[in-house]
Amino acid sequence: MTATRRWLPEGFFRPVEYAKPSSYRRPPAFYRHLKSIAPWILRLGLAPSYVVQLDVAGRRTGVPRRSLLVQVTHDGADYLVSLAGESEWVRNVRAAGGDVLVTAHRRRRAAHLVEVPAGQRPDIIRAYVNRPGSRGRAVARTSEARHYFGIDPDASLAQIAQVADRYPVFRVDRRAGTPSR
Numbered sequence: 001m002t003a004t005r006r007w008l009p010e011g012f013f014r015p016v017e018y019a020k021p022s023s024y025r026r027p028p029a030f031y032r033h034l035k036s037i038a039p040w041i042l043r044l045g046l047a048p049s050y051v052v053q054l055d056v057a058g059r060r061t062g063v064p065r066r067s068l069l070v071q072v073t074h075d076g077a078d079y080l081v082s083l084a085g086e087s088e089w090v091r092n093v094r095a096a097g098g099d100v101l102v103t104a105h106r107r108r109r110a111a112h113l114v115e116v117p118a119g120q121r122p123d124i125i126r127a128y129v130n131r132p133g134s135r136g137r138a139v140a141r142t143s144e145a146r147h148y149f150g151i152d153p154d155a156s157l158a159q160i161a162q163v164a165d166r167y168p169v170f171r172v173d174r175r176a177g178t179p180s181r
Contacts, residue, residue, distance in 0.1 A: 038068045045106065050131060053103035054080065059095030071104065071172065074127040078172040080113065081128045083148045090168045102172060113170035121164035122157045129153060 041047050052071045055064050067089040069080050082090045093100060098113040116124065129145045130153075145153040149163055 039066060042068065042103065043106065049105065052080075054089060054093075055101040055103070055108075056089065056092045056099075057096050059092050065089065065092055070128070070131075071102075072124065072128045072131050074124050079116070079124050079128075080170045080172060081125060082168040082170075085166050086168065090170075093170065098170075102174075110175040112173045112175060114173060116169040116171055118165040119161075121167065121169045122160040124169050125149065125160050125164060125167060126155075126157065 038047075039053060042051060042053055047068070050070050050072065052069055054067045054069055056067075057063070058065045065088070069089070071078050071080055073079070093113050094115070098115075100111050100113055101108055102111045103109075129149070129151075145151050145155065149160070149167065151159055151163060
């Protein structure tokens with residue numbers, strides 16, 4: 001069965017192996033194609049409540065780039081965790097000085113993302129792995145913990161700290177004022 005699964009596209013029929021150390025992990029082709037229809041799913045209200053759309057200026061062209069991400073709440077603050085490590089959206093956020101637009105629950109707001117130091121990430125990553133789904137249960141804990149972070153779902157904070165520096169985490173600070181266009 002393992003040999004059979006190897007030819008199946010990563011991300012659709014089999015999990016993405018993001019746990020391997022790497023400076024950049026290009027998303028699988030399936031995810032790149034899904035990116036074009038995902039905003040429509042979000043606009044129609046068909047996406048889970050924890051999915052947000054991030055719009056940030058591209059670091060080279062200045063053209064707005066859009067990503068759908070999972071937002072996790074921990075100790076009253078909202079966070080975005082980069083499962084792919086140093087991904088394109090992370091690089092663009094850093095180049096933009098953290099100024100972004102976040103669309104959540106059909107509301108678009110200006111926000112400022114503040115990168116969380118690696119030493120403070122383990123609690124947030126644990127909250128990400130154990131976040132509740134639409135029915136109140138943890139969402140796919142085992143597969144996400146292993147495939148994205150390379151940890152067990154019940155990993156200790158010390159175990160999570162060993163991999164936390166590979167996963168940028170940003171706190172979402174909402175900007176006061178009127179929603180952006």
